[in-house]
Amino acid sequence: MDTNTTLPNDSYKYGFHKPEHYVFKSKRGLDGGVVAQISGYKDEPEWMRKFRLKSLGIFQSKPLPSWGGNLHDIHFDDIYYYLRPTDRKVTSWDELPPDIKDTYDKIGIPEAEKKFLSGVSAQYESEVVYKSVQSMLTKKGVVFLDMDSGLREYPELVKQYFATVIPPLDNKFAALNSAAWSGGSFVYVPKGVKIDLPLQAYFRINAANMGQFERTLIIADEGSFVHYVEGCTAPIYSTDSLHSAVVEIIVKKGARVRYTTIQNWSTNVYNLVTKRARVEEEGIMEWVDGNLGSKLTMKYPSVYLVGRKARGEILSIAYAGPHQHQDAGGKAIHAASETTSQIISKSISRGGGRTSYRGLVQIQEGAKKAKSKVVCDALLLDESSRSDTYPTMQVDEQDAQLGHEATVSKIGDEQLFYLESRGIGKAKAESMIVNGFIEPIVKELPLEYAVEMNRLIQLQMEGSVG
Amino acid sequence: MERKKYLWEKMTAFPISCKIYYNCEMDGALIISDLRATVEDKLILNGVDMHVRAGEIHAVMGPNGSGKSTLAYALMGHPSYRISSQKSLIKIGKKNIVSLSSEERAKEGLFLAFQSPIAIPGVHVMNLLRVAYQEIHEQGSSLVTKSSGVHNPVFGKLSTNGEVDLLAFRKTVKEYAQMLRIDDAFLSRGIHDGFSGGEKKKMEMLQALVLAPKYAIFDEIDTGLDVDALRVVASGIDRLVKNGTGVIIITHYQRILKYLRPDRVHILVNGKIVKTGKASLAKEIESHGYKHYTT
Structure with missing residues (x-):
């Protein structure tokens, strides 16, 4: 089991590597190790850990729905299943794609809310x-x-x-x-x-x-x-x-x-x-x-x-x-x-x-x-x-x-x-x-x-x- | 001014093209000249000439299939009605609007009250009126009172710097609605959605009053109305005319003309105006029908 509690390189530039600031990012893909790790990181009770692991088995055994939309382009092994919120969000307004910024401007939402919506700001005013x-x-x-x-x-x-x-x-x-x-x-x-x-x-x-x-x-x-x-x-x-x-x-x-x-x-x-x-x-x-x-x-x-x-x-x-x-x-x-x-x-x-x-x-x-x-x-x-x-x-x-x-x-x-x-x-x-x-x-x-x-x-x- | 008035009285007395006596362009008249239009490649209007001036009422009468509704749609610029002659003109004053879209025609001051208007669910009457009013009178009251020449005392007050005062606007709409005996509840319903025939006609009338166009075309506004509703709609047209709008009433019958005195009555047969006369012409049609003109 790979206890992958690494510090993602790209977070350095955002100043997230303070020693007391515990940064957690699971590896790509989902397996028993990752699930146990998520549960452990959150310090969950035993029943929840078991529940997660049992659910994982169900997820792995169930086929994709054959109806609805096209799900075949989802690469389940390529996904990070747990990231701290700060890792997931873009950290500055400038990093947002222009069309998203443009829409925010056109809708005319206030700056503070913009930052919140885009995930730039962890603190909402x-x-x-x-x-x-x-x-x-x-x-x-x-x-x-x-x-x-x-x-x-x-x-x-x-x-x-x-x-x-x-x-x-x-x-x-x-x-x-x-x-x-x-x-x-x-x-x-x-x-x-x-x-x-x-x-x-x-x-x-x-x-x-x-x-x-x-x-x-x-x-x-x-x-x-x-x-x-x-x-x-x-x-x-x-x-x-x-x-x-x-x-x-x-x-x-x-x-x-x-x-x-x-x-x-x-x-x-x-x-x-x-x-x-x-x-x-x-x-x-x-x-x-x-x-x-x-x-x-x-x-x-x-x-x-x-x-x-x-x-x-x-x-x-x-x-x-x-x-x-x-x-x-x-x-x-x-x-x-x-x-x-x-x-x-x-x-x-x-x-x-x-x-x-x-x-x-x-x-x-x-x-x-x-x-x-x-x-x-x-x-x-x-x-x-x-x-x-x-x-x-x-x-x-x-x-x-x-x-x-x-x-x-x-x-x-x-x-x-x-x-x-x-x-x-x-x-x-x-x-x-x-x-x-x-x-x-x-x-x-x-x-x-x-x-x-x-x-x-x-x-x-x-x-x-x- | 005096001379204009003199000539004008002369004109109304004798139904002769105003080109001869008076320069209509200068007066911002609606000039329809040699209007030819096709629907699905079939020629329906075959050279219509009309001159309508501010504050006038013109009635266009004619048998079924004579091209009356086509005239209404062609004037308003419906895409299915193609103008088929280079010589055809529709002018408001000096401006030729024949190649403009219906949106632009509306902004030039043209209005059509539809014979059977379509329902648009969820587009509330009040909202529609507000948006349309703003689009048409974007530059505020100066446009309404000056350039259109349509006198509308209530709307003169509405706008100070181009923005329509919403409260004043609502109040005005409600006053007109009351005049037309339209229940307030209809103003917050989707336009024509589930409205009865009579309610639809009144709602078209209400829009004309609120939007204060230079020229309004009423396509069979009188069909399907009971006597009370007919009287109410006629009083609406009367008010519109008093405010300075020039009006074309397209109708089969003389019915509505009992309440309104047309300045001119035109008989449209096979896409052409075959006779133009005074109000008495409508009465003649009522008693003798169109036989005389169709054969």
Whole structure:
């Protein structure tokens, strides 16, 4: 076993070689040694180390999915599976690729945020905000930590719920994450506590924010409410080409969780994410998911409705530009009576981009009077773009009510002419039509995200970006 | 000025081309000259001549298939309607707009109220109006009041340094909406998305009022309207005309002309204006039909 705790040469120039500053970088590729090393470095409990190693075996034995996007260009042996955050990020503004900088300028985000988004700055200037948010949360008994700290400080709670919603056996990438995870959030909301302010991942300034294998676990106890917001609309430049996160959510009786993601990875990234919520009696889970960037995204937020009258909603937007494939959708598993679900998916393909809707609605035996509605609309902006729909429905109860609507449309010449006759130029008209198309979902986003989203779409339409 | 006015009265009394009596170019008139247009290589407009001046109402009537809607689309610059003659002119004042895109034509002050406007889901009426207003009147109120000659007291106040005051803008839009009996809720809906026929027509009317064009073409604004809605839309056109917009109303029927007094009525048959007359011509058509002109 190669205990490769080397000091990468290139970090010298950034001054990371201070003797007291422990620098850790695993070797390329993933094997038992690397996994044990990651666990050891983090000083994890024995059960987690075993869990990681078991997951590694599952990852190695499972074949790549034969459906979805093209995964054959991922070279698993060529990847660093664990790096300290400072090693991963570019360390100065100047190192960012010009197109990313350009986009930041055009979106008009403030300098401090730019640095944060690009990973240049480890410290976010909203430290004051962060502290006041943390003290408010602490008073209410809410736990909001990065996953590593969560495991250290709440080992029993983590052990009780970790990997109960998404076991490593679920799929190859869930297994990979289980073996190599690092970063992500741990949230616990006590009984009856409702948090009005959305929890945003960037409040956790002390931790790795954009790991390759983030692991998030949210537990909403009975009657509680939390809105968790992850990501941002500005493109995130990552030097890592593979990102594979796992998000597990437990919605207890009468609780409600909304999880909003806007992701705009740079177009070298494979973004393969498993997100699932288990919803108990009368609980509500809402996924709001926006995917703009990456080379290939495969992501199907799921709701497992296990309690009577549990409800799940999945709203997703996917945008695929040149050389991008967004394979997204949702899954609703009805395992109890009177459960309801709704999946609304909107996708936009432009410049040869490809979007796919892939969805599953399953009404299991015993799930009486279940209701589900699926709406998937695709908008194609030109002849070279592509959109596909792969809906699956499995129904084992007679009295289920199911609805499925799917449309594929092109930006119509008549719509363009109408707006042009009102003095609006073609590029602006197209962006208005696209923004109009995704409006039902964008209006569910926190305001600042909605504004950025609209602006970003406009930039894309005007061909100024990417 | 006095002479102009005198000549103008003379002109309205006698429907003769204004070239002879008066230089329309100087007055910023909409001049359509020998307009020939094809749709899918088929000649539809076969040399249309019209001169519309600020604050005038011209009615274009004609049987089905005479080229009325083609006239509307060709004027607005729809890409499917090709101008087929080098001699064809569409001018606003001295500026020939025949080779401009529809976007540029709109910026020159042309507006088309569509017969069956298309829905654009999620593009809210208020947002559309704001963007369009800004695009058309980019340089602010000076453009609206001076160069277009369209008097719009409300919008005169809107802009100080080129930026449209959003609150004032919304207020104005709401006032016009109220006048047209459009419920406020429609202003935050996607344009024409799920609107009834009547609501669509009113919404086209609202846009004309807000955008304050120099010349507005109404393509069968009266079809599918009940009596109340018809009256409301007619009052909107009346207001537009009073603000100084020149108006072309394309219609099958005399119905809307009961509420508006056209300065000219043109009969369009087989892509040509075969007769131009006063308001009484519309009544004549109502009682005798187009038989006289088609055979």
